[in-house]
Amino acid sequence: MTTMWCEHGWLEDGPVWGVRLETDGSTITACETGVAPSEGDRILDGLVIPGMADCHSHTFHRALRGARETGSTFWSWRSTMYKIAGSLTPESYYDYARGVYAEMLAAGYTCLGEFHYVHHQSDGTPYVDPHAMDEALIAAAEDTGIRLTLLDTLYLSSGFGSPLQAEQLRFGDASVEEWIRRVDALGDAISLHPHARLGAAIHSVRAVGPDDAARVARWAVEAGAPLHVHVSEQVKENTDCERVFGMTPTRLLGEAGVWEANATAVHATHLSDADIAELGRHAVTVCLCPTTEADLGDGIGPARALRDAGAALSLGSDENVVIDPFEEIQSLERGERLTSQSREVFGANDLMRALCSDGYRSLGWSGGALEVGAPVDLVQLDLGSTRLAGVDLARVPLHARSEDVRRVWVDGREVVCEGRHRTVDSREPLERLGRQLRASTR
Amino acid sequence: MTTMWCEHGWLEDGPVWGVRLETDGSTITACETGVAPSEGDRILDGLVIPGMADCHSHTFHRALRGARETGSTFWSWRSTMYKIAGSLTPESYYDYARGVYAEMLAAGYTCLGEFHYVHHQSDGTPYVDPHAMDEALIAAAEDTGIRLTLLDTLYLSSGFGSPLQAEQLRFGDASVEEWIRRVDALGDAISLHPHARLGAAIHSVRAVGPDDAARVARWAVEAGAPLHVHVSEQVKENTDCERVFGMTPTRLLGEAGVWEANATAVHATHLSDADIAELGRHAVTVCLCPTTEADLGDGIGPARALRDAGAALSLGSDENVVIDPFEEIQSLERGERLTSQSREVFGANDLMRALCSDGYRSLGWSGGALEVGAPVDLVQLDLGSTRLAGVDLARVPLHARSEDVRRVWVDGREVVCEGRHRTVDSREPLERLGRQLRASTR
Numbered sequence: 086m087t088t089m090w091c092e093h094g095w096l097e098d099g100p101v102w103g104v105r106l107e108t109d110g111s112t113i114t115a116c117e118t119g120v121a122p123s124e125g126d127r128i129l130d131g132l133v134i135p136g137m138a139d140c141h142s143h144t145f146h147r148a149l150r151g152a153r154e155t156g157s158t159f160w161s162w163r164s165t166m167y168k169i170a171g172s173l174t175p176e177s178y179y180d181y182a183r184g185v186y187a188e189m190l191a192a193g194y195t196c197l198g199e200f201h202y203v204h205h206q207s208d209g210t211p212y213v214d215p216h217a218m219d220e221a222l223i224a225a226a227e228d229t230g231i232r233l234t235l236l237d238t239l240y241l242s243s244g245f246g247s248p249l250q251a252e253q254l255r256f257g258d259a260s261v262e263e264w265i266r267r268v269d270a271l272g273d274a275i276s277l278h279p280h281a282r283l284g285a286a287i288h289s290v291r292a293v294g295p296d297d298a299a300r301v302a303r304w305a306v307e308a309g310a311p312l313h314v315h316v317s318e319q320v321k322e323n324t325d326c327e328r329v330f331g332m333t334p335t336r337l338l339g340e341a342g343v344w345e346a347n348a349t350a351v352h353a354t355h356l357s358d359a360d361i362a363e364l365g366r367h368a369v370t371v372c373l374c375p376t377t378e379a380d381l382g383d384g385i386g387p388a389r390a391l392r393d394a395g396a397a398l399s400l401g402s403d404e405n406v407v408i409d410p411f412e413e414i415q416s417l418e419r420g421e422r423l424t425s426q427s428r429e430v431f432g433a434n435d436l437m438r439a440l441c442s443d444g445y446r447s448l449g450w451s452g453g454a455l456e457v458g459a460p461v462d463l464v465q466l467d468l469g470s471t472r473l474a475g476v477d478l479a480r481v482p483l484h485a486r487s488e489d490v491r492r493v494w495v496d497g498r499e500v501v502c503e504g505r506h507r508t509v510d511s512r513e514p515l516e517r518l519g520r521q522l523r524a525s526t527r
Numbered sequence: 528m529t530t531m532w533c534e535h536g537w538l539e540d541g542p543v544w545g546v547r548l549e550t551d552g553s554t555i556t557a558c559e560t561g562v563a564p565s566e567g568d569r570i571l572d573g574l575v576i577p578g579m580a581d582c583h584s585h586t587f588h589r590a591l592r593g594a595r596e597t598g599s600t601f602w603s604w605r606s607t608m609y610k611i612a613g614s615l616t617p618e619s620y621y622d623y624a625r626g627v628y629a630e631m632l633a634a635g636y637t638c639l640g641e642f643h644y645v646h647h648q649s650d651g652t653p654y655v656d657p658h659a660m661d662e663a664l665i666a667a668a669e670d671t672g673i674r675l676t677l678l679d680t681l682y683l684s685s686g687f688g689s690p691l692q693a694e695q696l697r698f699g700d701a702s703v704e705e706w707i708r709r710v711d712a713l714g715d716a717i718s719l720h721p722h723a724r725l726g727a728a729i730h731s732v733r734a735v736g737p738d739d740a741a742r743v744a745r746w747a748v749e750a751g752a753p754l755h756v757h758v759s760e761q762v763k764e765n766t767d768c769e770r771v772f773g774m775t776p777t778r779l780l781g782e783a784g785v786w787e788a789n790a791t792a793v794h795a796t797h798l799s800d801a802d803i804a805e806l807g808r809h810a811v812t813v814c815l816c817p818t819t820e821a822d823l824g825d826g827i828g829p830a831r832a833l834r835d836a837g838a839a840l841s842l843g844s845d846e847n848v849v850i851d852p853f854e855e856i857q858s859l860e861r862g863e864r865l866t867s868q869s870r871e872v873f874g875a876n877d878l879m880r881a882l883c884s885d886g887y888r889s890l891g892w893s894g895g896a897l898e899v900g901a902p903v904d905l906v907q908l909d910l911g912s913t914r915l916a917g918v919d920l921a922r923v924p925l926h927a928r929s930e931d932v933r934r935v936w937v938d939g940r941e942v943v944c945e946g947r948h949r950t951v952d953s954r955e956p957l958e959r960l961g962r963q964l965r966a967s968t969r
Contacts (some may be wrong), residue, residue: 151918373565419821476593519917
């Protein structure tokens with residue numbers, strides 16, 4: 086048994102003084118509040134918050150952060166991004182992902198949903214080990230200590246039934262049946278890794294037709310696995326979907342039974358009122374990626390309306406142009422204020438729940454809370470920056486930055502100390518491989 | 528003569544390797560590029576950028592950063608803010624401003640425009656020394672080393688001719704003539720301070736009628752002083768102005784001759800096409816305050832359209848909920864992307880010009896550039912953070928944070944070292960006085 090005494094701990098209703106956690110090493114076994122430390126307690130000053138979930142990441146997009154030219158539309162950016170995807174190997178992906186995952190941990194993300202679709206060799210042929218790319222990511226997660234849900238993504242079409250383009254071949258499986266065979270085998274392999282878990286993803290209504298989407302949804306329900314899907318990030322997806330199917334992506338996925346699963350709609354930027362009602366009625370989780378949605382010029386999604394309708398929220402770093410959970414929730418709140426021209430749309434508690442427990446749930450884990458039974462996934466914040474001077478404890482998440490993260494534990498293991506990952510130097514692979522991957526875009 | 532060799536320096540067209548600056552201590556006297564360091568040069572590794580201008584600040588609003596309750600509208604926030612304004616004394620304002628100015632310098636702001644309207648005692652009676660509040664700010668600037676333009680603000684009405692409300696009395700002068708007498712005397716006093724300068728401000732069309740605005744504009748033109756004015760931050764200002772005067776605030780101020788001065792329109796969030804054309808035709812500077820405009824739910828101003836019409840841009844931290852010049856330009860760019868649903872709206876060079884040389888000009892100073900004749904106002908950035916790993920040098924301002932600021936010089940004097948102000952501890956006054964000032968809001 087180990088015990089940790091937090092000067093302040095973030096509970097469901099916000100910060101509380103004197104939170105004493107007993108653990109069996111990896112799980113919280115007792116939680117007292119308002120108490121002084123006891124002899125032998127590890128003393129954690131500042132504010133301890135639950136580990137945060139990054140529910141939507143494409144790890145390799147990080148290579149485009151600060152790249153000189155990625156074009157003036159989402160679609161031009163995407164074609165640059167495809168060139169990076171095309172140049173990845175299992176070896177370079179492992180090496181690069183270690184750098185990104187260490188950066189995520191140092192920012193306070195303890196649980197990650199990797200929306201993973203770079204499955205095969207560049208021409209679409211499976212690797213000799215058909216799980217080589219999955220294993221690269223699982224190994225990087227294991228090395229760095231981040232909790233991983235590998236959202237294995239079905240990607241069959243370049244758009245509403247058109248065949249995959251050359252640069253998309255490596256994303257594709259021959260059919261949904263092939264995908265099922267592959268992920269079932271992957272599920273057996275992943276069960277050997279206690280900090281990794283399998284989930285399913287439908288890339289989008291562009292890439293997967295309704296019958297195949299329905300098949301994936303049935304698989305996810307039967308497997309008890311989370312199911313994620315990109316929804317209505319760009320207006321063009323909506324207009325194309327209306328043209329081909331006469332309905333919105335949300336409705337199409339609803340008819341395919343996707344919202345019956347433990348489902349997360351990613352982005353959900355351009356929704357009709359009926360879409361919002363449908364996602365709310367099924368208590369779907371909507372994963373917003375505010376820094377990405379701004380960077381890519383997607384637009385501001387209707388987060389408040391979705392929440393009011395009954396949806397849960399979670400956050401994702403997506404293209405990883407920013408890796409900072411606090412910046413995501415601050416951007417979410419600012420977007421709401423800008424569209425509604427009002428203030429205080431979400432409270433800090435709402436936003437922390439989205440980052441922590443609702444995010445964990447959307448990735449198929451329990452946790453993201455300082456409570457009995459939760460894993461010891463913790464983030465200690467240093468409150469000593471000038472930026473936070475005068476900030477009420479209950480408002481800290483609205484003003485914090487990843488720079489304030491001091492220590493991070495996952496399953497009781499201290500992986501970040503003094504703001505740095507204890508074993509992995511992020512910068513080196515991010516710079517070396519970043520240059521190499523970007524060379525492929527010229 | 529002192530010489531500084533910058534590994535990389537930010538010039539008009541972006542970063543250049545090997546920039547060697549000769550100075551006479553306070554002014555740049557020679558600037559070579561692409562050269563190796565010479566013996567005796569002070570070596571500055573990383574990236575050196577020009578000092579940045581914060582063109583719109585209400586210093587005391589900083590006390591509301593992280594306050595628990597400030598309401599769900601701009602107007603409810605304003606009434607809380609008035610309580611803070613009401614409790615200021617020359618002593619506490621000096622003390623608090625020292626903390627804020629040291630925070631600004633550590634973030635890389637070297638030049639500040641203080642939009643100053645807390646002139647008199649709470650009941651509106653002038654202090655025995657009628658410049659006591661101005662001198663508090665000038666002394667705080669001198670102590671910390673920030674370059675200050677004190678934008679002395681005329682504030683006569685609570686709204687389109689209505690008398691001042693009780694909590695606004697200390698902002699007001701008896702008449703525009705009284706304001707002119709007061710600022711003329713202040714101009715004589717301020718001329719003793721080499722790093723401070725006088726400018727004029729019209730609070731808004733709400734607070735100053737067109738005849739008085741015209742009188743201030745003439746004063747500014749004759750004095751060669753910059754003139755700033757809040758314009759169309761909230762829709763309500765527009766609708767009230769249309770109702771009373773049958774025209775927009777921009778047009779009203781145009782008819783008063785305001786745009787003939789070295790004028791800066793602050794916010795300019797809600798403009799008509801004709802307003803945009805008018806501000807562009809007069810090459811007015813528009814000071815955007817993106818983090819404030821998001822926090823207060825103002826909206827996203829038409830920055831790209833203004834620039835295309837011929838206006839210059841500058842940035843302001845305004846309510847100081849955020850003090851980070853990089854975050855301001857990143858928020859500006861993100862806002863444009865979100866409204867236009869496109870990408871790469873402004874380049875890093877455009878945004879740096881707005882932060883540096885155009886900002887300096889809008890405050891009545893030359894500078895904000897690494898060039899001969901400019902003051903030695905410099906900011907050295909540390910490029911070693913994980914966040915910046917893989918970021919192209921030419922894109923650093925789009926990904927940097929105030930945390931990356933390592934050293935800052937104003938007029939050749941090194942005021943910030945290792946990210947901290949050399950003589951003033953910001954946290955202490957920000958916490959102690961923040962608590963005290965906020966007590967007045969309960």
